[in-house]
Amino acid sequence: MSTAVRTSPPGDPRELVDVRDPFHGEQLPRWAPFAALGAAVAVAAALHWLVGLGPVLSLVTGWLLFVVGLTGLSRSVEGGRRAIDRLAATLITSAFAIALVPLLTLLWKVLSSGLPVLSGQFLTFSMRNVVGEGGGIYHAIIGTLLVTGVAALMSIPIGLFTAVYLVEYGHGNNLARVITLLVDVMTGIPSIVAGLFAYALFVLFFGEGVRLGFGGSVALSVLMIPLVVRASEEMFKLVPNELREASYALGISRWRTIVKVVMPTALAGIVTGITLAIARVIGETAPLLIICGATDSVNFNVASGRMMTLPVFIYNSFKQPGVPPEFGYARAWGAALVLTIIIMALNLIARLVSYYFSPKTGR
């Protein structure tokens, strides 16, 4: 135990291992995992290019060699407990690396297939009377903005006032508890069920086969309201009670306290939450496919007629690409890139708002 490095005679085999710290047992040098990783990569590369094994199989073999090799080495030098520790660290790091693979390939695929399609024409033309090459997503962008905008106009007040009720008036009474529970459950409603709900609702007024943009807004609201409630509820709860009490002490009525004191304090967080909620629903496809339908023309009227949206455009260009299919597929990727950029931008705005405008004491 108490072997200090300095007392060990030169040439002692212990010199090979790193025993700088007298309180630890024998340890592998810090570079050991990296050396093992390098060896494993070399083996995998050799298997792939020299032996001719498939890329997946050689990667898996190399990875297995790395895991078994490092654990075995550690077990022989450091003992079983540290070997298991290293094994766990390796598996957990591998899990993270595996999780990055789909993200990177997806972003690469969207960028490489979508960028060549983007052009002024693609963004400003509709698909009316377009066969084969050409056309654009103007009608889909308009549709997405209108449907999501109307959905936001409905969801934000309802969501905000519900959050106000839960935090300022409910105080854990029965109604508030039921609402909290059901809002939680509502976040899990499948988007397609929301679409069916909107369809079943509007069928009553307009008859079978109804398609209209406003129905899409209703469906998106069902998905968006719980997100807004959750986000603003959390933010209202963060507002310190001292602020409310100070306002009451000045004789300010309750509703003016909420509007003038609580809401401004929580504003940055609420804006962040709402932006993220919009980013969530703007990419929803299934409900819009059901209730908004698809069209090739621009439709500015949410109250009647089919209305194209970006996600449905992507799905339709993939489903009915036309002849030859290349142009349809290309438009699908272009629209996918535009939609992804919109969502990333919304996410970025949300982060920036919460970073720059949130009160510093809240964190």
Next chain:
Amino acid sequence: MASSAAERVARPPGRTGDRVFKGIATSAGVLILLVLAGVALFLTYEGFPAFTAAPGEIPGAGGITGYIWPLVFGTLLSSFLALVVAAPLAIGVALFISHYCPRRLVGPLGYLIDLLAAIPSVVYGLWGIFYLAPHLVPSYTWLAGHLGFLPFFSGPASVTGRTILTASLVLSVMVLPIVTALCREIFLQTPRLHEEAALALGATRWEMIRMTVFPYARSGMVSAVMLGLGRALGETMAVAMTLSATGVITVDLISSTNPSTIAANIALKFPDSTGIQVNALVASGLVLFAITFAVNFAARAIVGRRREFSGAN
């Protein structure tokens, strides 16, 4: 309660405004209850004709049960497979972010995983069919050749790669960020003193995680996985685009005949359906709603029970 009594005595200004404002807030809350009740009600109303219709009118054989059951099977199978892949990965990724990576990277890496959650499902569908499926074909051929004795890989392997296994893998990628985000939050809440006590007793990092983080986070992990399950059950477009569905019941994961899922079936059939077919689709949507409602409810109940006992909240 006390404050309203005080108001009655003091008669502060703005009573009418207060009453109106409280009325608006309460009705917004009640409106949410009505919407949720409306979802159940309208789906039942629109789906009801399918339950009473003669078996011959429902597409396929065997009436409404024969129509919905294979879809329920496919939904459960694909979600189960997705979770088998995603749950261990997600817990690993969450642990990596909360306990393994350098502290400076916790924020950025979390954001990176959140990016996965932000990508719309229709884009995942494109990725699944144009990138993932073709790349999986060699693996499927290999599996059918070498592990063909297992019923899951009996093949014949699909040549397009559009199998239920591919759809489940796409689903698992979509579920991963949700489960990861929830698990990460719970792992980061582990009391610092517990962790340091374990380390001070000489535990390795993994032993520390097993002794302090996992016991603390167990119920949270279970409910995170169940919320992920709820998401996988209802996911529509990625499955609708990736899967080449024939509506059979089979456990063969890599062949070109696959069971469909409820959500994907609705998305694929709805645009061209009329009459009783629409009612049948809405009825299947009602079943999906009931399943996801139950799963989400159970997940929330588990979290709620933990909150009562732990005292951490």
